[in-house]
Amino acid sequence: MGKLTKKQVEHAKPRAKQWKLTDGQGMYLLITKTGKYWRYDYRFLNKRKTLALGVFPDITLKQARSSHQKARDLLNDGIDPSQHKKTVKVALLESSENSFGALSQEWQARQKWTEGHRRTVISRLERDILPYLKDRPVSEITAREVLTVCRRVEERGAIESAHRIKTIISQIMRYCVAKEIVDGDPCRDLKGALTPTASKNMAAITDPQEVGGLMRAIDGYQGNEVTRAALKLAPLVFVRPGELRHAEWSEIDFDRRLWIIPPEKMKGRIKHMVPLSNQAFKIISELHPKTGGGRYLFPSIRTSERPMSDNAVLSALRRMGYSKEQMVGHGFRAMASTNLYELGWRSELVEMQLGHKDPNEVRASYNHAKYLQERIEMMQAWADYLDGLKAGISQSP
Secondary structure, eight states: OOOOOHHHHHHOOOOSSOEEEEEETTEEEEEETTEEEEEEEEEETTEEEEEEEEEETTSOHHHHHHHHHHHHHHHHTTOOHHHHHHHHHHHHHTSGGGBHHHHHHHHHHTOOOOHHHHHHHHHHIIIIIHHHHTTSBGGGOOHHHHHHHHHHHHTTTOHHHHHHHHHHHHHHHHHHHHTTSSSSOGGGGGTTTSOOOOOGGGOOOOSHHHHHHHHHHHHTOOSOHHHHHHHHHHHHHOOOHHHHHTOBGGGEETTTTEEEEOGGGSTTSSOEEEEOOHHHHHHHHHHHHHHTTSSBSSBOSSOTTSBOOTTHHHHHHHHTTOOTTTOOTTHHHHHHHHHHHHTTOOHHHHHHHTTOOOSOHHHHHHHHHHTHHHHHHHHHHHHHHHHHHHTTOOOOO
């Protein structure tokens, strides 16, 4: 039998009994019901021995072959590869270089990222991961410990970010597997443990780099001018799609630069105040000469007596090349909430601006007045942040 191929390794399925695919010269892939394991069978001092080379897919075929060759070289020099591995592992465990913080720096140095993505990853490491794992030996980090780190992020409402934190930790641990410091990635045991992100019918773009691309696409949209205005306003105000398309000119307070949505239009039946940033106010001001003579900001193309179709913004996104799995009209809310939390804004401000109802109606009414100035500042900061992303300026939460 010839050398293994990448496709053979990927497509190998478990059977009733464990079985193996041979690559040659004692190296093979052992396939069991629990996973796929690289192994090297050899003889040392007339004794048959087996060396573990790692777990697929953490260790690729190419990496396994490299480790196999190193083991054969040791054997040719009269050194037992298994004993050598144990000696090296003990030395690493006794070294401060085995800490998560030190190895995360090694991992970073090997990545070929854009400068903006590098800043984002480092920011997440420094804020949400290293304060808890920096000095921990990677060999002692457990799945429960990783879950605790991710839960801290979840608890501030940043669900998408919690998943990204888990991904970063997993990538670092897989790097440690490749270095043969640890045998596996504890994150693999956390599948399904975190709160799911937005479902497909609520698909949202939340990554800052992708948000920048979306904002540029919206800026270049050449369709109907009323739809274009709604599309440009949507990420700035992040109200529900129905609230956006039913916006009325009587609800716009031009003097205070507020959009005041009456209770009957809101899901929570509580009056909602949307501070209009400079960017949002400009869009509305430029739209006024076109549709201000009617009831709705965004009237139907057929009659000014009805609001625009509920598919107008969705169809525009599709024409811009965004599929239903990537972005929907409701996704602007997830886009804003995820990034506002990442930017450090307090949960009560973000939740209130999303129009989420406070169970205590008296307190909800009071909070509307109490937090308005802070929400005005937040909405302007959010609009400026989006402008920066649109311009391609690297910005890390």
